[in-house]
Amino acid sequence: MISRTILLVGFIASFSSAALAEMETLHPVKMEGVTELALKRRDGSAIIVSLVQAKIGDSYPYKDALLWGGDVGQLPKTILTAISVQDRREKITVPLSAYSDLGDVKSASVQGLAQGFTVSVHGGDTAGAYDALLRFSHGRISERIVSSREFPDQAVERTHYSFP
Numbered sequence: 001m002i003s004r005t006i007l008l009v010g011f012i013a014s015f016s017s018a019a020l021a022e023m024e025t026l027h028p029v030k031m032e033g034v035t036e037l038a039l040k041r042r043d044g045s046a047i048i049v050s051l052v053q054a055k056i057g058d059s060y061p062y063k064d065a066l067l068w069g070g071d072v073g074q075l076p077k078t079i080l081t082a083i084s085v086q087d088r089r090e091k092i093t094v095p096l097s098a099y100s101d102l103g104d105v106k107s108a109s110v111q112g113l114a115q116g117f118t119v120s121v122h123g124g125d126t127a128g129a130y131d132a133l134l135r136f137s138h139g140r141i142s143e144r145i146v147s148s149r150e151f152p153d154q155a156v157e158r159t160h161y162s163f164p
Contacts (some may be wrong), residue, residue: 026107029053031078039110039117045088047117049110052082056103067102068132068146075122076103076124083134085119090139096146097159103155116142124149129143 069076085092105123115139129149148155
């Protein structure tokens with residue numbers, strides 16, 4: 001097995017060639033409508049992620065909401081309205097709290113892990129830019145981490161999900 005070292009935004013990570021086979025690159029997300037991402041595993045199974053993004057209209061009820069991708073007193077132009085995930089033909093429930101505050105999504109990716117997979121979402125512009133990571137394991141969402149790109153250590157949210 002071949003091992004490689006990759007420089008990823010300020011830190012070095014080593015991956016085996018098998019792990020690299022399950023890595024996915026960033027894909028642009030449509031400003032409106034459905035963007036579908038797929039990751040085929042070595043065993044032939046697939047993870048399919050659908051992101052649905054829509055414009056925020058005048059009827060949006062939260063006028064002063066501080067949403068990721070927006071700013072104080074300024075809403076993002078679009079917002080994620082749904083994320084659906086299918087792993088090995090099994091639908092995984094993604095709660096509204098995992099995506100409903102993510103605005104102006106620009107790109108996303110799916111990456112396979114030894115135990116599960118992650119969905120990375122990147123959005124916003126300049127000071128409102130953010131990175132969100134949704135971690136899935138054992139057929140469920142287990143964690144969400146969202147951080148500001150400008151102040152990643154000061155502006156960060158972590159949510160741990162636990163289901164019976």
